Each structure stands twice: as structure tokens, then as C-alpha cells.
Amino acid sequence: MAYDEALAARVRDLLADEPGLTEKRMFGGLAFLLGGHMAVAASGRGGLMVRVDPARTPALLARPGVERMVMQGREMDGWLRVFGHPEVDDLPDADLAGWVAEGVGFVKTLPPK
Template identity: 75%
Template sequence: MGYDEGLVARIRSLLTGEPGLTEKRMFGGLAFLLDGHMALAASGSGGLMVRVPPDRVPELLTRPGASPMVMRGRELAGWLRVTGEPDVDDLDGPDLAGWVAEGVAFVHTLPPKK
């Protein structure tokens, strides 16, 4: 399964004008990096991967559709997987904007990669 092109288009529109933005195909999906740090990605297995402060993970897991990001059987610290509810368009509207803002805000706290 490839990543959702509609989701990618919505993410791009939310990131318009963001300095240091690059895109890179990773893990079967399309990652969005700011100053070299991956902030989020349209996952190749569906949904969204979002980088967040590790200490906020418990709080953010209470949001609809959020779960720990697991790769190769291991939970990734500071990463969440977000999927849409079955009765709602996948990650549409303000929920997506909020998740994108979470990933962007966190990577802005990191020093630029060289």
C-alpha cells in the first residue's frame, strides 16, 4: 500500500511557506523535514506519523486516532501514528492541522542539522 496522495496534498498546503522544508521518500511513505529533522510523514501503511516531545506522548495518545508508532516490533519514542476514525474522512480538517502543528512545533525546538 502506498501513501495517500490526498493526505500529502493537505499536508503540503498546511506547510506552505515553512522555511527549511524538504520532502523525502522514507519507509514506504513521504516524510516532511524541517531543517533536516523529520517532523511528520504520510505513512506507506496509511495514516500519519508525527514527531512529538516524548514527555507529551501520554497526553497526545488521548486524542482520537492516536497510537504509539511501532516499527519492526519496537515502539518509537517521540513518534505517534494517527489514523482517521472509520466514519470520518481520514485525517481531514482541523485534526490534521493540529497534528501538523504538533510535529512542526517540536522540530523547531531542535538545532538545524548540517
């Protein structure tokens, strides 16, 4: 499955003013990196991948349409897949902006690569 290009464009618009933003095709999707760290990605398996503070993972998992990222059969703390609310086809703008801010806020705490 290819990543959702419309979702990637919406993320790109939200990140347009971020200094040092780069885009890279990864994991079948399109990742958005700041300081060399992936903050969010339009996933090749659908939805949005978001990097978050691992300590916040349990609270964020309580939101609708959110699950842990699983890679090679392992759940990854600090990485979430976001599909949005089950009753809508897409992430509403305010929800998407919040998730992008979550990812950006966390990677800004990390040292540049």
C-alpha cells in the first residue's frame, strides 16, 4: 500500500515553517524529519506514524484510533500509529495538527543527529 499523498501534503503544510525540515521515503511511507529525527510520517500502511515521549505513550493510547507501532512483531514504545476517529475517514485538521505538534515537540528535545 502506498502512503496517503493527501495526508502527506497536509502534514507538509503544518510543518512548512519548521527550520531544518527534511522529507525522506521510509518504511513505505513519507517521513518528516527535524534535526535528523523522524517526527511524523504518512505511513505506507495507512494513517500517521508519530514519535512521542515514551512516558506519554499510555495516555496517548487512550485516544480513539491510536495504537502502538509494531515493527518486526515488536511493539515500539514512543512510536504510535494514528488512524483518527473510527467514524470519520480522515483525521480532522485539529487532530492532525495536534499529533504533528506532539511529534515535533518530542523530537525537539532530542540532540540533532
